[in-house]
Amino acid sequence: MRYFRNYQMNVSLWGVVMAGLLIGASGGIVESAPHISSAMARAIRRLGSSRYTTRQKAEVEIRTLLADQLRVMITETNDERRIRLMHVLEFDKNIARWTIAVMRRPLRNREELFDWGLSPQVAPLIADAFSRRPSVQIKAVGGLAALWPRSEWIVDRLLSSPHRLVYLSMLAAIWNIKPDAHLIDKLWRWSVASGNTVGVQSVSLHRLKFRHQIITISHFVNIWQRIQDSTYATEVLRHWNPPQLKTLLTDYARTASIPNTPAARTLASPAETGCRNYLSLFARARPRSAAPWLLKILRSSSPGGISFVGNFNNQQVHWDSHTTIVYLLILAAGKKPADYHFFHSQLYGGSWLTNTPGMQLQAQKKIVAWWHRHHVTSASAIAPTKSRTATHGHR
Numbered sequence: 001m002r003y004f005r006n007y008q009m010n011v012s013l014w015g016v017v018m019a020g021l022l023i024g025a026s027g028g029i030v031e032s033a034p035h036i037s038s039a040m041a042r043a044i045r046r047l048g049s050s051r052y053t054t055r056q057k058a059e060v061e062i063r064t065l066l067a068d069q070l071r072v073m074i075t076e077t078n079d080e081r082r083i084r085l086m087h088v089l090e091f092d093k094n095i096a097r098w099t100i101a102v103m104r105r106p107l108r109n110r111e112e113l114f115d116w117g118l119s120p121q122v123a124p125l126i127a128d129a130f131s132r133r134p135s136v137q138i139k140a141v142g143g144l145a146a147l148w149p150r151s152e153w154i155v156d157r158l159l160s161s162p163h164r165l166v167y168l169s170m171l172a173a174i175w176n177i178k179p180d181a182h183l184i185d186k187l188w189r190w191s192v193a194s195g196n197t198v199g200v201q202s203v204s205l206h207r208l209k210f211r212h213q214i215i216t217i218s219h220f221v222n223i224w225q226r227i228q229d230s231t232y233a234t235e236v237l238r239h240w241n242p243p244q245l246k247t248l249l250t251d252y253a254r255t256a257s258i259p260n261t262p263a264a265r266t267l268a269s270p271a272e273t274g275c276r277n278y279l280s281l282f283a284r285a286r287p288r289s290a291a292p293w294l295l296k297i298l299r300s301s302s303p304g305g306i307s308f309v310g311n312f313n314n315q316q317v318h319w320d321s322h323t324t325i326v327y328l329l330i331l332a333a334g335k336k337p338a339d340y341h342f343f344h345s346q347l348y349g350g351s352w353l354t355n356t357p358g359m360q361l362q363a364q365k366k367i368v369a370w371w372h373r374h375h376v377t378s379a380s381a382i383a384p385t386k387s388r389t390a391t392h393g394h395r
Contacts (some may be wrong), residue, residue, distance in 0.1 A: 270351035
């Protein structure tokens with residue numbers, strides 16, 4: 001496969017040694033790796049001894065053997081070999097990091113993961129993926145996507161990376177895979193739940209004691225960048241259009257029908273990234289099952305009583321907490337928003353609005369009547385309550 005880099009080596013000695021150490025002294029990887037020295041293999045087996053002193057001596061012996069291996073490497077003076085040995089050491093460091101991560105996973109599939117990950121074809125990808133350098137990690141994304149679904153947990157790890165270069169590269173690489181339920185749920189939460197900026201904490205505080213002083217250290221967490229990039233996660237999820245999407249959209253509408261929940265606040269404002277992402281996914285799946293919950297929301301008053309009436313790009317625009325709900329009911333019915341006085345505005349990065357509150361009320365009555373005629377009568381249309389209007393001038 002074109003993604004696999006040609007390391008002029010077999011699977012990492014240290015990676016195999018660490019796998020043997022961590023699996024246990026019962027054999028397994030140790031017995032299947034003939035390039036491990038007999039002294040190393042015997043020491044690894046003694047780690048499982050019932051005697052404490054034997055285990056301690058075996059651990060010291062393994063460290064000594066590894067140090068001896070290092071000593072051979074660092075005494076090399078030929079520049080070409082020295083540089084290649086540095087690459088080997090970097091590889092070993094990264095594959096060892098993966099080995100430790102595997103040990104945190106359930107015991108039932110640990111040996112299977114080691115057999116797979118330490119194969120000559122897969123090990124170079126894993127080493128790149130577990131590097132601390134984003135520029136190295138992204139070299140693995142194409143190969144890991146090609147190994148889906150066996151590479152699922154490493155793909156998931158890279159999608160959760162704090163580095164934008166890494167998670168966006170991984171997101172692009174999984175465009176054409178067949179996703180599982182976990183990955184669909186991850187991208188859903190990233191698209192909609194993470195797009196809710198209400199109550200988001202962007203600074204974490206750490207307190208350090210320096211002699212007799214307490215120093216407060218502020219660490220900025222760039223979660224706003226990830227919220228912004230949630231639109232890309234939405235694009236991937238929209239492209240997949242999995243059957244679960246209708247259920248996720250409906251369940252979210254059900255939650256939004258409960259006042260003062262994060263979902264209710266998100267759908268109340270087109271300014272929220274999560275709201276725009278939800279609308280994009282809803283337009284793809286158009287679940288009719290969400291209609292009863294959307295109708296229920298229309299029966300409630302506007303949360304906070306805030307609406308917008310003003311001019312944007314020389315056009316009169318209006319929105320309130322029910323604008324998005326009316327628009328979603330139109331989509332769920334399979335109707336054209338333009339037939340209900342809705343148009344697409346660039347306000348807040350792209351919103352579906354009406355020109356006036358009166359036009360929105362007409363659209364609301366019309367679409368609710370349509371749903372009633374189709375026997376969806378869990379809620380009835382009522383006129384919007386009077387709300388405090390924030391009127392803005394020209395922009």
